[in-house]
Amino acid sequence: MSMFKQTFILVLASTSLLFGFTSLAQTQGAGLGTPVSESLLENFDQVVEPDGSGLPEGNGTALEGKLVYDEKCQVCHGAEGEGTSGNTRIVGGDINSSGNPIRTVGSFWPWASTIFDYVRRAMPTDAPKSLTDTEVYQVTAYVLYMNGIINQSTVLNSDSLAAIEMPNRDGFIDRSQVQ
Amino acid sequence: MSNPINSLEKVAGNGLINRRHLLGLGLGGAGLAITGSVMAADNALPFEIPSWSRQPGPGASGYGTRSSHTEYMQRLAGNPNPVYPGGGSSRSPLQYLQGTITPNSLHFERHHAGIPAIDPAGHKLVINGLVRQPLSFNYEDLLRYPMVSKIHFLECSGNSGSLFGANASDGTAQSLHGLVSCAEWTGIPLSTLLDEAGVLPEASWIAAVGADAASMGRSIPINKALDDVLLALYQNGEPVRPGQGYPMRLFVPGWEGNLNVKWLTQIKLTRGPSNFRDETSKYSDTMADRSSLQFTFPMGCKSLITSPSGQMALERRGLYQVTGIAWSGAGSIRRVEVSADGGQSWADALIESQQSDRALTRFRIPWQWQGGSTVLQSRATDDKGNVQPTRDALIATNGLINRYHYHGIQSWSVVDSGEVRNVYV
Numbered sequence: 201m202s203m204f205k206q207t208f209i210l211v212l213a214s215t216s217l218l219f220g221f222t223s224l225a226q227t228q229g230a231g232l233g234t235p236v237s238e239s240l241l242e243n244f245d246q247v248v249e250p251d252g253s254g255l256p257e258g259n260g261t262a263l264e265g266k267l268v269y270d271e272k273c274q275v276c277h278g279a280e281g282e283g284t285s286g287n288t289r290i291v292g293g294d295i296n297s298s299g300n301p302i303r304t305v306g307s308f309w310p311w312a313s314t315i316f317d318y319v320r321r322a323m324p325t326d327a328p329k330s331l332t333d334t335e336v337y338q339v340t341a342y343v344l345y346m347n348g349i350i351n352q353s354t355v356l357n358s359d360s361l362a363a364i365e366m367p368n369r370d371g372f373i374d375r376s377q378v379q
Numbered sequence: 380m381s382n383p384i385n386s387l388e389k390v391a392g393n394g395l396i397n398r399r400h401l402l403g404l405g406l407g408g409a410g411l412a413i414t415g416s417v418m419a420a421d422n423a424l425p426f427e428i429p430s431w432s433r434q435p436g437p438g439a440s441g442y443g444t445r446s447s448h449t450e451y452m453q454r455l456a457g458n459p460n461p462v463y464p465g466g467g468s469s470r471s472p473l474q475y476l477q478g479t480i481t482p483n484s485l486h487f488e489r490h491h492a493g494i495p496a497i498d499p500a501g502h503k504l505v506i507n508g509l510v511r512q513p514l515s516f517n518y519e520d521l522l523r524y525p526m527v528s529k530i531h532f533l534e535c536s537g538n539s540g541s542l543f544g545a546n547a548s549d550g551t552a553q554s555l556h557g558l559v560s561c562a563e564w565t566g567i568p569l570s571t572l573l574d575e576a577g578v579l580p581e582a583s584w585i586a587a588v589g590a591d592a593a594s595m596g597r598s599i600p601i602n603k604a605l606d607d608v609l610l611a612l613y614q615n616g617e618p619v620r621p622g623q624g625y626p627m628r629l630f631v632p633g634w635e636g637n638l639n640v641k642w643l644t645q646i647k648l649t650r651g652p653s654n655f656r657d658e659t660s661k662y663s664d665t666m667a668d669r670s671s672l673q674f675t676f677p678m679g680c681k682s683l684i685t686s687p688s689g690q691m692a693l694e695r696r697g698l699y700q701v702t703g704i705a706w707s708g709a710g711s712i713r714r715v716e717v718s719a720d721g722g723q724s725w726a727d728a729l730i731e732s733q734q735s736d737r738a739l740t741r742f743r744i745p746w747q748w749q750g751g752s753t754v755l756q757s758r759a760t761d762d763k764g765n766v767q768p769t770r771d772a773l774i775a776t777n778g779l780i781n782r783y784h785y786h787g788i789q790s791w792s793v794v795d796s797g798e799v800r801n802v803y804v
Binding site: 231232233234235236237238241244245246247248249250251276284285287288295296300301303305308309310311313314317318321322325326328329368371372373374375376377 | 460462463464466491492505506507508512513514515516517520521523524571572575576586588592593594595596600645647649650651652653654655656659660663665669670671672673674675676779780
């Protein structure tokens with residue numbers, strides 16, 4: 201590791217302190233980060249946000265998604281999404297039922313974008329990231345359909361997915377600034 | 380000879396003794412060994428030179444191991460679940476640890492898809508989204524940045540969750556509360572790297588994503604990210620271990636463990652929270668009225684007695700050292716009180732702390748057990764005035780649906796036989 205580089209960084213850090221702002225270091229590219237363009241990150245950046253940003257091209261329906269689900273999901277999540285063990289139930293429940301309500305995608309999740317985001321990055325647990333974007337759209341549609349949120353022929357794409365109103369949408373309260 | 384224990388100053392019900400006796404003042408010959416009864420000298424054998432003093436042992440080695448006599452100290456891991464490969468947690472053996480730093484090999488773990496085998500030469504940390512210039516950093520270059528070291532606890536927000544259950548389960552300090560640990564974390568202030576990329580004014584959150592098979596993601600408000608969050612590269616002096624995020628993890632002081640994304644590979648600056656699965660479906664707090672509080676980040680003001688604790692047994696009446704740990708996500712621990720009569724009377728414990736801001740703090744107090752049944756408790760207060768609530772008070776505000784952020788007072792019953800059990804009072 202080069203001693204020179206280390207000194208270089210320290211000097212720049214203290215220079216920006218002297219001037220009382222950090223933008224000097226930024227504009228002069230002081231650090232060791234390599235500039236990259238967002239287009240290079242297209243496959244790498246998988247973050248999907250509630251407003252639909254980050255959703256890729258493509259689309260799918262629940263009719264198509266049933267095939268994906270039966271082949272790649274139902275072994276763990278059950279034929280109807282009823283689950284096979286803890287945490288694998290993804291259909292049904294009622295947030296207002298008495299006792300401890302069953303919380304699933306349908307009864308609990310505030311945003312549809314989270315289904316796409318999570319399934320694409322983490323499912324199936326034994327082969328994560330093995331689905332194509334089209335398959336993720338299709339199976340997301342099927343999970344929504346099983347929960348009675350869309351029809352079997354609704355075409356999910358980046359616009360229609362972001363427009364879905366989840367049943368428990370208003371059930372969440374952001375406490376991030378109330379610490 | 381008069382029993383020196385009788386001269387110890389009692390400060391609360393059922394045998395709690397002034398903590399100043401721990402400072403070597405006025406304990407006389409009693410000593411604070413785990414019991415005060417004097418062993419009869421009659422059946423003592425003459426002292427011999429032990430066998431290990433008669434032959435040389437192995438020499439120095441490249442990597443240390445612990446004594447074979449301490450191998451009982453193990454993390455407690457759940458059973459593997461075939462539908463959830465690599466998922467699950469392991470808990471620190473709190474009842475066997477002393478001081479405040481958790482050895483790296485015993486630090487608790489929580490994985491969502493197992494531990495990735497990362498070659499640091501192929502690992503990238505990308506900062507993108509609402510920045511002037513998206514950047515990619517490699518490991519070798521990150522090691523060249525100025526670093527800081529901080530001692531902080533890390534606690535899973537699901538820690539102690541079973542205490543919300545209707546019946547007090549017969550557990551140990553480890554099985555009930557072992558999802559908390561404390562270490563010295565060394566790394567780069569995240570603000571250094573964010574400044575280098577140039578945070579745009581409209582960026583108000585970051586999304587942090589790991590390189591594990593679950594690509595676990597969490598959102599953190601930008602004000603916290605620019606405040607005291609670290610890109611941690613070292614833990615207790617050595618590179619962060621694979622189970623803790625090698626080659627790098629996020630460290631978010633005082634806030635729930637799940638935010639401290641391991642194997643960190645991406646920071647994306649965003650307008651709002653990304654609403655990942657692990658901040659909607661999980662790690663959100665559903666209240667009795669069925670509303671769900673989201674982004675409830677700081678961990679509560681909390682303590683527990685680690686010795687004596689669940690499933691231990693006091694062997695005989697006499698003088699004991701009651702000790703435990705306290706911590707708060709809001710600041711440092713100011714006070715720990717201990718009760719030996721189920722909360723009727725309290726005495727201040729001695730607090731040992733070098734650096735206690737959002738770190739584990741060790742407390743101790745002498746206690747004379749006269750036999751009979753009793754309940755031991757501890758109650759922490761932090762420097763912001765937060766006081767650890769009773770279990771009942773916590774449930775009154777939290778309800779019984781949410782299982783995160785349990786920080787109620789722990790009650791250990793001691794029965795006449797000396798057995799210690801988890802109880803609700």
